[in-house]
Amino acid sequence: MKFGLTISVLITFLSANVASASEDLQVFEDTIKQECSILFDREFSRYRLHVDPYGAESYGIAFAKGKLRSSSGLRAPDSSMICIYDKRSRRAEISQSFDPERLN
Incomplete structure (x- = not known):
């Protein structure tokens, strides 16, 4: 009887931790x-916009691909940029646009 109660308490505890971790990942994303x-x-x-839902140990990472405001014409190629979010400072920075021809 005691064993069954211990298992039940352990399962409840683990379920709560999994739900909490899932919520934390969603908040992070x-x-x-x-x-x-x-x-x-x-x-x-x-x-x-594409977000890595886990990031790295110290950073969150997002990737964007689309039409730059500075590009002209309907046939302007898509450009790509990366955003790095520092978990400690809670600040984000983006890269310069990648040359689309170099991303083959």
């Missing part, structure tokens, strides 16, 4: 989307 989108909105007229 949402924060990166928000902070990086602010910077990408300044550079792109339209873009697609």
